[in-house]
Amino acid sequence: MIFNIEYETMPREALEAIQLRRLQATLNRVYATVPFYQKKFEEAGITPSEIRSLADIQKIPFTTKQDLRDNYPFGMFAVPMDNVVRIHASSGTTGKPTVVGYTARDIGTWSELMARSLSAGGATRGDIIHNAYGYGLFTGGLGVHYGAEKLGASIIPVSGGNTKRQIIIMKDFGPTILTATPSYTLHLAEVAEEMGVSFKDLKFKYGIFGAEPWSESMRQEIENKLKIIAVDIYGLSEVMGPGVAIECHEAKAGLHIYEDHFIAEIIDPKTGKALPYGETGELVFTSITKEAFPVIRYRTRDISALNPEPCICGRSHVRMKRVSGRTDDMLIIRGVNVFPSQIESVLMQIDEVEPHYQLVVDRKDNLDTLSVLVEVGEHLFSDEVRNLQNLEKKISKDIKEILGVSAAVKLVEPKTIVRSEGKAIRVIDNRKL
């Protein structure tokens, strides 16, 4: 079902006219209200009035994650705090998260786009949605929640964790739609099996999965194990949260981007040049309806490609390919963004010298696992095993506290972490996606 027929199936020409009008309004507003954007535009020698066509967007400088960090926490907000009704944050390096805000209207927009997304994924107002995305600063849980209410479906705000209880709820409440990260979903499937619960006897029809990279083979595994149709959802808090784009369950071939609210571009991550449809590069988003936290040409560092061909579902919005990687070494572990430099800062605080470490990411029993190898230099060393074990525990605890992910810390001998041209290889990702 298409939630908003008028906008979701709008002919391209009309859609592009709306995009241009909304883009111009957004540019005027951020130029007037956000000193960061005013400065950036002036440095580039442009004013909003010079943007007369959608192609002109390429004259505007990019916004990066670093820009958001530099303006931590509220420097990028385009409205007074009086008008901000919600704040979310995503993990960032050196303990500084990226903070985003929403006005009441922004929450309304987000709810609408999530209602559209849930519909595209197969949900109707008659469905019961089991929402296992985490509730909190992370946008996943609340994003789905508000969309489900907007759609008129029944939502179970079960959040993440306590897997056995989740299985019992699935059995007793009979939810028909599952929303979760794909890795947690496979974990749910395993725990259900251990508990002797078969998904054949549950009522699930559709699942909407995202917030971390996954693959076609994982989709097949989920669909086979859960006896459902699984679709991919995309979003990032900087742009809005979940619901920026989603696959329709009819085609399951690329994610429709809600172009009446976002302008998507693909650029060459090295040169910054815009690439034509079909070519693979870095996804860049401009929000054109957001009030509290608009982003202009925000570099997501996600690798994708755009496909403008009409879709069998009837939606006219361009489709992005499943995200195939990142332009930097950020890791997404169980839905949490992890930067190697965060681990570095944790180790720095303990050792006060530059640590040699390596992150090893694996997927065991369908759950992401993070191991942190730390070379034991003289500063860290002790002749007492107990002290070394306490050191492992402390590093593990600090990582959990600062990054929000559990890590197995393993002490290793100096110079055992492989170095490439003198530089230690910081990340080994063994996940077969």
Added chain:
Amino acid sequence: MKVEQISVFLENKSGRIAEVTGILAESGINIRALSLADTSDFGVLRMIVDNNQKAEEALKKHNFTVGKTFVVAVEIEDKPGGLYKILSILHKVSINVEYMYAFVQPNSKNAVMIFRFEKLEEAVRVLQENGVVVIDGDKVYTL
């Protein structure tokens, strides 16, 4: 009254102790006593050698992390109750032994044990007050 001990961090992999002892052998260093404490992932090899400086240099050259700690060498009567006597003296004054191990000393009627104390000075004082022989570092290296 203190004895310097060197300790080496080792991953729990086959051949690691062989490598350490090989490096020491190459440098002509004699191991006088040693103990290994380990977990499933790593271990700490502690040694009393006859030339600490040379041993440290040789091991560091091969990228080992080497630590130095002061321990105490104590003479113990080589008969039933010998170790018990020492430990009960320490227990009475609540001095905790972090770890201990035996020293190889042929041609003697007394055994020698290496003790690691948190409160080293105090432990030495108490032992001596109770008539226990604490061996000087210089002597230990060449015993």
